Amino acid sequence: MPDPHPLTGVLFDSPVPPGTGWPEDPADADTPVARDAEEVRRLAAEADPATLNARISVCRACPRLVAWREEVATTGRRAAFAHEPYWGRPAPSLGPVDARIFVVGLAPAANGANRTGRMFTGDGSDWLWSAFYRAGLASSPTSRAAGDGQRLMGLRLGSAVRCAPPANKPTTVEKATCLPWITRELELLGQVRVVLALGGIAWDTALRVVRESGWAVPRPKPRFGHGVRAELTRPDGQTVVLLGSYHPSQRNTFTGRLTADMLDAVLSTAKELAGL
Template identity: 50%
Template sequence: MRDNHPGAVPNSPAPDDPGYPAATASDAGTVTELDAVLVGCRACPRLVAWREQVATVKRSAFREWDYWAKPVPGFGPVDATLAIVGLAPAAHGGNRTGRIFTGDPSGDVLYAALHAVGLASQPTATHRGDGLALRGVRITVPVHCAPPDNRPTTIERDTCRPWLARELALLRPTLRVVVVLGGFGWQAALPVLAAGGWSLPRPRPAFGHGVHVRVTDPRTGRDLHLLGCYHPSRRNISTRTLTIPMLHDVLRRAAHLARQ
């Protein structure tokens, strides 16, 4: 039976159909419309089961929370000049709060850094409606549901890809810079950019912290700056694979390039 959720597109596949993202994302004319249909997606059975299981079992610290337990859309202005691409929502972070990188250790680091370089209105992100606003930045992910062990499968990544592709296409008129957090996001973003018509260098550049690649939009001749950054995960921070100054440096470079 078709799920008549808010934002559903008439005659589109049902939300639990693997073809739902591909068929539905392309029909969204705005980022707001895209977010509305995205949150109804149930195309990946393993991810749906996990996100809903976590919301039922909960973590003791969040026992009183009514978990979001749906796909988590991107966050930030729809005319952003800078996009940040992460991995996926955290089980007790975005999957709980309904906003990406909100309520988990990675988000604590990221939003504090964004505030420190002038890209966020406050250094903390605790829940939707907490007053946080991003300045010229939109944060999104290649997989919109929390995965077990923070590890989506390649099939789940590819099923979810149309959401990222459409979001970047809708941001294209204003987008100048993309910061990718981690190797998984890098591997997801490059095919999306290539399929979207951006000209990538050959061979395709490998991920690395601080990597800076210019990709050209043949339609306008304008460059899109692609920056690599280690993911601000608890492990990367604790092992000092990524330090706060390293993160600040990438975000400052991104903000500078976005203003040019």
């Protein structure tokens, strides 16, 4: 029998192989669906830790991204993953809500998180996960699929945009539409002491989010760089450090712009600053 995708009903012709499949679905038939930017703002603002990921995972506010993620999930799958189911939805965050480190990436990959439902699963992703593992922040050095038992400790992993964008390039409007999800997430992550931005877009997103949320931010605007840090202050007076890292993309790792030692060093700094 074909395997129906949860909520979307997309059918797949092959059984789900062991160790693959989707994560436990945070949403159900009663989860409200955001269909435009205003609904994203409203539903994000009303969300609590138990409902935020659910609402993120069914968002349909950006027509171009919805069409692309579902096209890849049904007709654009890579041959290497032809017999796997595809999530084909926005990728929720991963990791404990009492995490002291919040890692922010750009967006899911078309055949990575768009396939598995887990952030940073796909080409080159084990480079990042192995660094998490060496730092004692992940239970395994690899990330294959949602059913592989991988888990994060003391760290939560999210992104500025939740849907896989064509050519890995979300538009300005799409980034702005998605922003309330991560804004609310940061409000709810009360134990976070370090925000680790993977790349310049994640850095700029984090600064925009905290500034619009009433945090104190250094001026002039801190410039992104690997290992660069900036002190931010929540409205309650709690200090949170924004820490920069080059994105662990294949372009950066293959060219040596980002090395394993460099990533290990920035994660060590994050742990120290977070008190882990």
